[in-house]
Amino acid sequence: MNARLLPLCALLLAAMPAMAQVTAEQLLAPGSQPDNWLSYSHDYSNQRHSPLTQINTRNVDKLKLQWVWQAHSLEKFEATPLVVNGVLYTVQAPNDVVALDAVTGRIFWTYSHQPSPARTCCGRVNRGLAIVGDTLFMGTVDAHLLAIDAKSGTLLWNAVVADAAAQYSITMPPLVVKDKVYIGTAGGDLGVRGFIAAYDVKTGRQVWKFYTIPAPGEPGNDTWTGDSWQKGGAAVWNNGAYDASANLVYFGTGNPAPDWDGRTRLGDNLYSDSVVALDADTGKLKWHYQFTPHDELDYDSTQVPVLADIPWQGKPRKVMLWANRNGLMYVLDRLTGEFLLGKPYVEVNWMDGFDAKGRPHRAPGIVPTPQGTLVRPHVHGAINWAPPAYSPRTGLFYVAHWEHSGIMAIEGQFPQSVGINARQTTMGDVTLEPFLNNDDEARGVIRAYDPATLKPKWEYKLGNITWGGVLSTAGDVVFSGGKDGYFVALDAKGGKLLWKAALGGQVNAGAMTYAVNGKQYVAIAAGAALFTFALP
Amino acid sequence: MGGTRWYRILALLCLLGGGLLGGSPLVMAQHATGSDVFSGEQAFQNSCANCHGKTGNQIANVDLGHGVFRKPYSDADLTDIVMKGIPGTPMPATPSMSREQAVQIVAYLRSRALVKDAGAGGDAARGKALFAGKGQCLTCHRVNGEGSRLGPDLSKIGLLRNSAQLAVSLLDPGSEVQPTNRTYRITTKGGQRVTGRLLNHDAYSVQLLDEQEQLRSFMRADLRDEGFAPSPMPSVRGALSDQEVADLVQYLTSLRGVSPP
Numbered sequence: 092m093n094a095r096l097l098p099l100c101a102l103l104l105a106a107m108p109a110m111a112q113v114t115a116e117q118l119l120a121p122g123s124q125p126d127n128w129l130s131y132s133h134d135y136s137n138q139r140h141s142p143l144t145q146i147n148t149r150n151v152d153k154l155k156l157q158w159v160w161q162a163h164s165l166e167k168f169e170a171t172p173l174v175v176n177g178v179l180y181t182v183q184a185p186n187d188v189v190a191l192d193a194v195t196g197r198i199f200w201t202y203s204h205q206p207s208p209a210r211t212c213c214g215r216v217n218r219g220l221a222i223v224g225d226t227l228f229m230g231t232v233d234a235h236l237l238a239i240d241a242k243s244g245t246l247l248w249n250a251v252v253a254d255a256a257a258q259y260s261i262t263m264p265p266l267v268v269k270d271k272v273y274i275g276t277a278g279g280d281l282g283v284r285g286f287i288a289a290y291d292v293k294t295g296r297q298v299w300k301f302y303t304i305p306a307p308g309e310p311g312n313d314t315w316t317g318d319s320w321q322k323g324g325a326a327v328w329n330n331g332a333y334d335a336s337a338n339l340v341y342f343g344t345g346n347p348a349p350d351w352d353g354r355t356r357l358g359d360n361l362y363s364d365s366v367v368a369l370d371a372d373t374g375k376l377k378w379h380y381q382f383t384p385h386d387e388l389d390y391d392s393t394q395v396p397v398l399a400d401i402p403w404q405g406k407p408r409k410v411m412l413w414a415n416r417n418g419l420m421y422v423l424d425r426l427t428g429e430f431l432l433g434k435p436y437v438e439v440n441w442m443d444g445f446d447a448k449g450r451p452h453r454a455p456g457i458v459p460t461p462q463g464t465l466v467r468p469h470v471h472g473a474i475n476w477a478p479p480a481y482s483p484r485t486g487l488f489y490v491a492h493w494e495h496s497g498i499m500a501i502e503g504q505f506p507q508s509v510g511i512n513a514r515q516t517t518m519g520d521v522t523l524e525p526f527l528n529n530d531d532e533a534r535g536v537i538r539a540y541d542p543a544t545l546k547p548k549w550e551y552k553l554g555n556i557t558w559g560g561v562l563s564t565a566g567d568v569v570f571s572g573g574k575d576g577y578f579v580a581l582d583a584k585g586g587k588l589l590w591k592a593a594l595g596g597q598v599n600a601g602a603m604t605y606a607v608n609g610k611q612y613v614a615i616a617a618g619a620a621l622f623t624f625a626l627p
Numbered sequence: 628m629g630g631t632r633w634y635r636i637l638a639l640l641c642l643l644g645g646g647l648l649g650g651s652p653l654v655m656a657q658h659a660t661g662s663d664v665f666s667g668e669q670a671f672q673n674s675c676a677n678c679h680g681k682t683g684n685q686i687a688n689v690d691l692g693h694g695v696f697r698k699p700y701s702d703a704d705l706t707d708i709v710m711k712g713i714p715g716t717p718m719p720a721t722p723s724m725s726r727e728q729a730v731q732i733v734a735y736l737r738s739r740a741l742v743k744d745a746g747a748g749g750d751a752a753r754g755k756a757l758f759a760g761k762g763q764c765l766t767c768h769r770v771n772g773e774g775s776r777l778g779p780d781l782s783k784i785g786l787l788r789n790s791a792q793l794a795v796s797l798l799d800p801g802s803e804v805q806p807t808n809r810t811y812r813i814t815t816k817g818g819q820r821v822t823g824r825l826l827n828h829d830a831y832s833v834q835l836l837d838e839q840e841q842l843r844s845f846m847r848a849d850l851r852d853e854g855f856a857p858s859p860m861p862s863v864r865g866a867l868s869d870q871e872v873a874d875l876v877q878y879l880t881s882l883r884g885v886s887p888p
Binding site: 177178195199245294 | 772782826827829842884885
């Protein structure tokens with residue numbers, strides 16, 4: 092070797108490459124990483140439950156602000172951060188990835204993606220990242236999937252998932268399992284044909300693609316009339332789940348399009364408003380369950396699936412808990428898709444019961460009419476996309492949702508200047524009038540449910556509606572927030588308010604928690620900033 | 628390529644105030660830095676490219692992109708022409724342009740003259756092999772996800788630097804270091820020494836990517852001393868032949884960023 096290059100060798104010895112930050116095995120065993128928060132809802136089960144206990148019911152009232160990071164964006168801050176070994180990764184809307192010191196909030200690096208002027212139904216937002224190895228993944232509002240080096244913030248690959256000019260966009264956090272990263276798109280209100288696609292984490296090459304609306308000749312296409320399937324929506328725009336024992340990934344799908352007018356798409360409109368269970372390796376459909384067949388009320392089923400192992404009629408059972416936008420709460424067998432239990436958890440008037448297989452029976456007349464029809468729940472639903480939580484310690488399912496919400500749906504007056512986002516052109520010939528007309532209407536509530544019965548165990552009333560998610564910890568504390576800008580800590584067993592902080596901005600995200608050097612932190616986005624709290 | 632030619636080019640690039648070399652199409656403007664060249668390119672594209680073309684060859688018998696002028700000019704001559712134009716020709720005066728800008732444009736044009744030579748005769752495939760092998764460049768640099776993060780990521784360096792600039796970086800790496808690539812060294816009050824690439828700092832804290840490629844943050848109150856350290860990149864002078872340098876330059880100029888999968 093040339094002696095002139097010896098200094099390079101010395102440098103090489105001094106700079107042995109670090110081990111990968113997050114292995115696929117660690118993602119499968121989150122208990123091995125108690126200090127970290129490695130995926131959108133903590134782990135593949137989406138229980139959004141942390142094993143950290145330093146902050147608990149006895150001391151949570153002593154929480155103090157540690158640092159605030161202000162995003163340079165006026166879009167809604169919907170992202171849940173990831174934390175890996177003291178580095179916090181989050182997204183500044185629409186698509187800037189930021190690496191922060193999780194102790195001080197100081198920036199290590201920023202990667203900025205400048206999306207094309209893509210059209211989104213409901214804001215140029217982003218809900219977060221995924222990570223495996225040293226690679227972060229982010230979907231963009233112009234429907235790209237990016238792989239970014241977590242140490243340096245450099246772009247590794249940039250895959251075009253769909254054509255933004257055809258109304259596709261991405262707001263969801265990707266899901267990473269083993270060597271694949273899964274992503275879907277938004278655009279269901281704009282008449283796209285939804286899908287979920289898997290990409291190779293190393294190369295960015297697409298491995299498989301599952302359309303959430305079957306093509307002609309495929310089972311389920313006969314649930315659409317004419318060519319309505321081509322622009323039928325059923326978009327996938329929120330986080331999925333993974334069951335390693337069955338090697339299944341689960342995703343919820345959005346509304347069929349046009350949202351509020353089903354006359355051009357007669358039939359059940361599979362697989363809109365459904366949960367689909369797909370083989371993680373091949374994308375083959377294993378089972379599905381449709382929450383709202385032939386939806387004409389915009390009840391996306393893109394909520395985060397929560398997986399739990401619970402006693403069911405005296406035996407352990409692998410279930411999926413689902414608080415749906417349509418006002419119904421469900422327990423499904425996640426291996427087979429069997430409907431185990433379903434019941435309204437808010438005031439519901441669009442259905443009046445289930446058949447033996449769990450198909451809802453539609454109440455007659457709850458569709459838009461020229462005279463106007465009161466629909467419950469509201470177009471935003473009992474819950475929209477905000478992530479719930481489940482504590483294996485208390486066995487309770489925690490959901491922040493809207494209570495007593497309704498809306499007047501009127502046929503034949505679209506477009507009007509009131510009530511509806513005028514961009515939602517595939518809504519159909521319908522106007523939606525807000526119907527929040529007395530003090531007891533449309534408030535927010537954080538409620539704990541017994542998954543065996545879906546009966547509420549306790550509730551905490553919020554001062555306004557909520558778009559916030561829920562965090563559960565092994566300190567038996569539940570954290571959440573709402574539109575009124577309060578971030579609250581509740582006793583996980585009884586719902587008692589233990590602590591609150593006025594953050595001065597709407598909570599549009601789920602809280603998360605992590606630890607660095609033995610100190611536990613709780614982080615929540617509110618307004619345009621990320622707030623972090625810890626004990627003194 | 629002659630064995631001493633690289634050193635001569637480098638010497639010419641680095642000479643300050645020589646005043647002897649103006650007029651040669653192979654010589655960069657005096658005092659020129661990479662920053663001057665960059666600013667000069669922007670000014671050229673804004674003020675000159677409309678007539679001369681983006682690469683400077685739009686007018687017959689003039690190829691500014693390769694140092695071909697109507698006759699040999701000194702830097703001072705060219706600076707005057709940029710500012711005052713050439714009477715009786717379509718080349719107008721530019722009264723709004725400062726002398727500093729004109730000098731930067733000349734620096735850019737002189738650097739363009741070197742572009743052809745810096746990578747001339749080089750082979751990108753051989754350069755790639757050198758990069759990963761004998762040159763040990765991956766020890767500190769990263770290209771398309773391979774290599775170390777200690778030095779700058781070079782995945783799209785071909786879009787950011789021309790071959791002359793790359794040759795300078797290989798032969799005299801300490802001559803100019805981008806602010807985002809500076810090496811910083813801290814010693815904690817406990818005696819721990821950490822060296823890395825400085826990512827961020829404020830009145831109370833310092834953020835580095837350390838030699839183990841870990842993102843590290845330190846409170847200044849916990850430090851005994853701190854400061855910039857010399858660039859750890861060694862010169863390839865004497866370690867690689869002229870041909871090998873040309874190969875490396877050719878390879879580096881070929882790096883244009885991430886391709887869609």
